[in-house]
Amino acid sequence: MDHEFKPHLTTTTTTDVALQHELPTEDLSCGAQLFIWSLRHWLVATRMKQPPPLAMREAYEVAGCADAAILVDELMCLVGVASKRRIEVRCCCRKTLSQDEMLLLSCVRLLQQNESAKAADVLDPLMMPALSRSVCRIADLYGALLKDAGLSLITPAKLKVVR
Numbered sequence: 001m002d003h004e005f006k007p008h009l010t011t012t013t014t015t016d017v018a019l020q021h022e023l024p025t026e027d028l029s030c031g032a033q034l035f036i037w038s039l040r041h042w043l044v045a046t047r048m049k050q051p052p053p054l055a056m057r058e059a060y061e062v063a064g065c066a067d068a069a070i071l072v073d074e075l076m077c078l079v080g081v082a083s084k085r086r087i088e089v090r091c092c093c094r095k096t097l098s099q100d101e102m103l104l105l106s107c108v109r110l111l112q113q114n115e116s117a118k119a120a121d122v123l124d125p126l127m128m129p130a131l132s133r134s135v136c137r138i139a140d141l142y143g144a145l146l147k148d149a150g151l152s153l154i155t156p157a158k159l160k161v162v163r
Contacts, residue, residue: 071142
């Protein structure tokens with residue numbers, strides 16, 4: 001009995017009509033950009049049948065928090081099975097966040113600000129409350145590792161690419 005794990009997550013590549021109302025990834029802090037990059041690369045690695053922590057390891061080693069890649073894997077596995085509905089994780093090339101990516105980022109940001117009750121509430125549209133507490137425990141450890149490496153999830157990016 002060989003069952004393939006199929007997370008309840010989707011990737012979108014289509015152009016959204018409401019781009020002006022979406023948060024651009026370039027406006028995020030380095031820690032927040034790494035988190036969103038991780039969500040997207042986790043899904044790609046899973047679809048390519050690669051171990052996600054290995055696929056993300058180099059980026060987290062460079063960031064100075066190698067153990068965080070494993071926590072992203074645990075977080076996304078739990079989100080994938082605990083979700084009430086399909087969760088939109090965008091294609092790696094997309095320059096804006098989906099509403100679901102924003103909810104997950106908001107959760108981790110609140111945890112980095114020691115707002116654990118609010119962080120669990122943020123996840124209510126995505127998953128059952130009992131499981132959102134488990135997601136928050138993993139996300140809290142993730143946020144702490146990033147914070148220890150000097151990567152804030154809250155502080156906006158200070159530099160912007162000018163074209």
